[in-house]
Amino acid sequence: AQSVAQPEDQVNVAEGNxxxxxxxxxxxxxxxxxxxxxxxxxxxxxLLKYITGDNLVKGSYGFEAExxxxxxxxxxxxxxxxxxxxxxxxxxxxxxxxxLIFGKGTKLSVKP
Amino acid sequence: GAGVSQSPRYKVAKRGQDVALRCDPISGxxxxxxxxxxxxxxxxxxxxxxxxxxxxxxxxxxxxxxxxRPEGSVSTLKIQRTQQEDSAVYLCASIxxxxxxxxxxxxxxxxxx
Numbered sequence: 001a002q003s004v005a006q007p008e009d010q011v012n013v014a015e016g017n018x019x020x021x022x023x024x025x026x027x028x029x030x031x032x033x034x035x036x037x038x039x040x041x042x043x044x045x046x047l048l049k050y051i052t053g054d055n056l057v058k059g060s061y062g063f064e065a066e067x068x069x070x071x072x073x074x075x076x077x078x079x080x081x082x083x084x085x086x087x088x089x090x091x092x093x094x095x096x097x098x099x100l101i102f103g104k105g106t107k108l109s110v111k112p
Numbered sequence: 113g114a115g116v117s118q119s120p121r122y123k124v125a126k127r128g129q130d131v132a133l134r135c136d137p138i139s140g141x142x143x144x145x146x147x148x149x150x151x152x153x154x155x156x157x158x159x160x161x162x163x164x165x166x167x168x169x170x171x172x173x174x175x176x177x178x179x180x181r182p183e184g185s186v187s188t189l190k191i192q193r194t195q196q197e198d199s200a201v202y203l204c205a206s207i208x209x210x211x212x213x214x215x216x217x218x219x220x221x222x223x224x225x
Contacts, residue, residue: 032212043116043203043216044155051212090154097168098207099145100214102154 002027004091006103013081013110021076021106023091032094033074035065038105039087047089050074061085081110114138116217118204124223125194133189133220137206145214146179146189147203155203161187194224 004025013019025031032051036044048059055067065076076089086109092100117136125131137144143162147155148171157171163184172179176195181187191198201221205214 034213036216041218043218044205046213046215049212092154094212095157097160098143098212099157099160099168099171100147100155100205101157104154105152 002031002093002095002101004033004093004101004103006089006091006106008106009104010107010109013108015083015110015112016080019076019078019081019085019108019110021089021091021108023074023076023103024072025074025091025093026072027093031074033065033067034092034094034100035059035063035074035076036090036092036102037087038090044090047076081108083110083112086110116204116206116215118202118217118220120220121218122221122223124225127195127224128193129224130190130192131194131222133191133202133222135187135189135204135217137185137187137204138208138215139185140208141206141215142184142209143207144181144187145205145207146187147205148173149201149203149219151200158189158202191222194222196224198222199224 034049035047050067058064088105091103119134146158149155159179160168161181176192178190201219203219204217
């Protein structure tokens with residue numbers, strides 16, 4: 001069965017520092033991987049995706065993610081965090097019907 | 113419309129009451145998904161439509177849950193005889209044909225009291 005794991009419930013970062021939100025996946029075949037962000041009382045917003053090609057994927061709001069097949073990971077990164085990046089981040093893998101299978105989420109807190 | 117629209121945004125139901133949640137996907141999006149997000153958890157897949165056909169309903173937690181999309185656009189998720197464990201945010205998402213990126217609505221927060 002396909003699944004993703006987000007090992008950290010919360011990540012705390014100081015503004016201006018680099019951030020990493022971790023995600024590992026388990027799939028049969030080639031994975032389609034996604035990152036979404038959720039602000040309070042808002043729906044999920046697409047950040048970026050990996051389908052094929054370059055292992056480093058660039059997305060919205062300065063975020064990027066690195067696909068690592070040998071480590072089955074797809075960590076989300078940003079070189080310099082902003083206070084406004086504070087939100088809930090979800091990693092997801094595409095299921096057989098095109099549905100998304102989500103991790104439990106990681107709360108990112110960026111302090112000034 | 114510009115995005116996926118869900119209504120109502122908030123719903124409080126007494127236990128045993130029936131509820132209907134509406135989703136207006138982005139115009140022309142063929143695929144439509146419903147998810148349930150419990151507090152502090154990631155969204156869990158409920159059901160999937162391609163146009164008007166419900167291709168997968170394996171995620172529906174019980175036969176009290178029913179979804180339809182009769183004309184291949186607007187979808188309704190109905191929950192009969194609501195229970196407290198049904199309290200959650202219900203999210204709808206749509207995908208354009210040939211694409212992989214899902215666009216989500218703001219969700220309906222259902223509270224069963």
